[in-house]
Structures are given as C-alpha cells and as structure tokens.
Amino acid sequence: METQKEFDKVKFLKDQLKYLGFGEGEQLHKDLEKGINSKEQQFEIKTTSDKTLPGNKADFTLKFNKTESGGIFINSYHAKLTNEKNEEISHNFPVNRENSFTAKEAVNLMEGRSVKIEFHNPKSDQQETAFIQFNFEEPKTEKGNYLFQNFYQKYGVDTDKIVEKSNLIFDKPEYKENTIKSLEKGNIVKVKFQENDQIVEGKAILNPENRNLKLYDNDMNRLNTNKPLEGLEQDNKHEKNNVREQSIKR
Structure with a gap:
C-alpha cells in the first residue's frame, strides 16, 4: 500500500x-x-x-x-x-x-515579451484579465523580482482586433484561434501577412503597450512600425500601472 x-x-x-x-x-x-x-x-x-x-x-x-x-x-x-x-x-x-x-x-x-493572465486588480478588488511584462526600468523588489507592468482590460488590448488590423492570413479558421492563444502567452509566432500586395511569411509578437503586433521577417528583421491601432482613446493610458506583488490566477 x-x-x-x-x-x-x-x-x-x-x-x-x-x-x-x-x-x-x-x-x-x-x-x-x-x-x-x-x-x-x-x-x-x-x-x-x-x-x-x-x-x-x-x-x-x-x-x-x-x-x-x-x-x-x-x-x-x-x-x-x-x-x-x-x-x-x-x-x-x-x-x-x-x-x-x-x-x-x-x-x-x-x-521582454508580455503574457496574458487573470490579475487581481487592487483598484477594483476584482479578478480581471490583464497583460503583464517585466519593467526593466525600475529597481527590483526585496525578493529579487522585477515589478510587473500591467495592462488591464480598460487599457483596450483586444488581440482578436489587433490580429484583424494586422492583415494576417490564415489557411484554416482554427489557425487564427491558435495564433491568438500563442501570442497571448508571449510566444514569437510564425504567421503569414499581407505586405505590399504580397503574402509574406514571417513572425509576430504581441505588443500590448501599443496595442499592435510587431511583425518580422523570418530572420527577425522588423517590418512594421510601432504605430498603434487607430481610434483608441488617449485616456486609457492611466490604466497601465506598475504593481509589485499581486495575486495572479492562471
């Protein structure tokens, strides 16, 4: 036994x-x-x-x-x-x-990439979806950890909308869902996208701060700029915060 x-x-x-x-x-x-x-x-x-x-x-x-x-x-x-x-x-x-x-x-x-989590928002005392990344500009905590830079729901990071605006090409509908999930985990994802009226193979990284994708060729040379999606309100900026040690739910 x-x-x-x-x-x-x-x-x-x-x-x-x-x-x-x-x-x-x-x-x-x-x-x-x-x-x-x-x-x-x-x-x-x-x-x-x-x-x-x-x-x-x-x-x-x-x-x-x-x-x-x-x-x-x-x-x-x-x-x-x-x-x-x-x-x-x-x-x-x-x-x-x-x-x-x-x-x-x-x-x-x-x-230096971001990961999507369920985050305890100290302002609302509620569990919310957020994207986090390390803030390398701030000193570490006493525990030797980086501060998290958080982008809460109100900051307006909509991965599905970002993917649509980035003109990604998917051979099958399920590829889009898999790509979104992988981007939200902080992965560098192989993608196809429209560039100068041609379909190009490359790689993408989700950039929550600018609400866009960073697009690269297969050698990781940057192809697009940091221009964010149009039509997003400027007052969302205050929803980006630095939080030390908060409860994270996976």
Whole structure:
C-alpha cells in the first residue's frame, strides 16, 4: 500500500513538472527521485530550457519542500536568462494551484515579451484579465523580482482586433484561434501577412503597450512600425500601472 502511495506521489510531481514545461527528461526524473528519497526537508533541482531566442540560455532552480505529514511540493522556481552579451536576467516564480507560470512563459517574460493572465486588480478588488511584462526600468523588489507592468482590460488590448488590423492570413479558421492563444502567452509566432500586395511569411509578437503586433521577417528583421491601432482613446493610458506583488490566477 505504501509503495502505491509513494508511486502516486512521484507520478504527481513528474506530471506537475511536465505541466510547468520542464519536460520529462531522464536526468530531471532521477534528480526528483533523489530529492524525494533524501532526508532533507527541502531540496532543489537544476534544469535548463532550449526554448529561448538564439544566443540566450535559460537556467532554472526548482525548489521543493516536504511537510511533516509526508507531502512534497514544488513551492517556486528561480529562473535565470543569460544573453549573448553575458548579461543576466533573473526572477523568482511562485508555484501553486492558482499561480503558476510555465517555463516558456518565464522565458518570454525575461526576454521582454508580455503574457496574458487573470490579475487581481487592487483598484477594483476584482479578478480581471490583464497583460503583464517585466519593467526593466525600475529597481527590483526585496525578493529579487522585477515589478510587473500591467495592462488591464480598460487599457483596450483586444488581440482578436489587433490580429484583424494586422492583415494576417490564415489557411484554416482554427489557425487564427491558435495564433491568438500563442501570442497571448508571449510566444514569437510564425504567421503569414499581407505586405505590399504580397503574402509574406514571417513572425509576430504581441505588443500590448501599443496595442499592435510587431511583425518580422523570418530572420527577425522588423517590418512594421510601432504605430498603434487607430481610434483608441488617449485616456486609457492611466490604466497601465506598475504593481509589485499581486495575486495572479492562471
């Protein structure tokens, strides 16, 4: 009975690491089992990710804690991005049932892109949809984390409308939905779009601050400008705020 219980515990943690985007690597699982079987109340696992821009490297330290009742949980992970100039960007990401960024979303944030979340708005005390990105201009918090730059619903970021205005071409209707979801996760997405009366293949990044897409060719050379969508009210600007540590629901 105990063997089955232990098996389920290990499987749960392995599935959790897979869900968080850390994969199912043999070494990862060996390190996990070693930590589970150790007498230490806390243990760490180090791993990496290849889901970065060329020239960048992502390292993760996963932090686990054991309870007196025998439970084992991953509490958080420390993410560090090293770019081709050997500059380091790091952030501590908490992990729980309602607040977990995947490894890829962590990479996207550290590389300067935005991620869509459900965010607790301190002004309204309500859960709202928001886009967040790191504010690299402000000093880090005492916990060593970046401040979030948030774009709430009233700021007017409508990904569907932005995609329509950007003249993207989709071979199938479901490709549009998949593209929107991927853009909102902060990914660099392969797209087709109209450029000078021609259909061009390239890549796109969602830019919530200017409510537009940044369009690139396949070599990541910028093709369009930062011109925002027309007809958006200027008074939305105050809806962009910097918030330190707020509740995030995935």
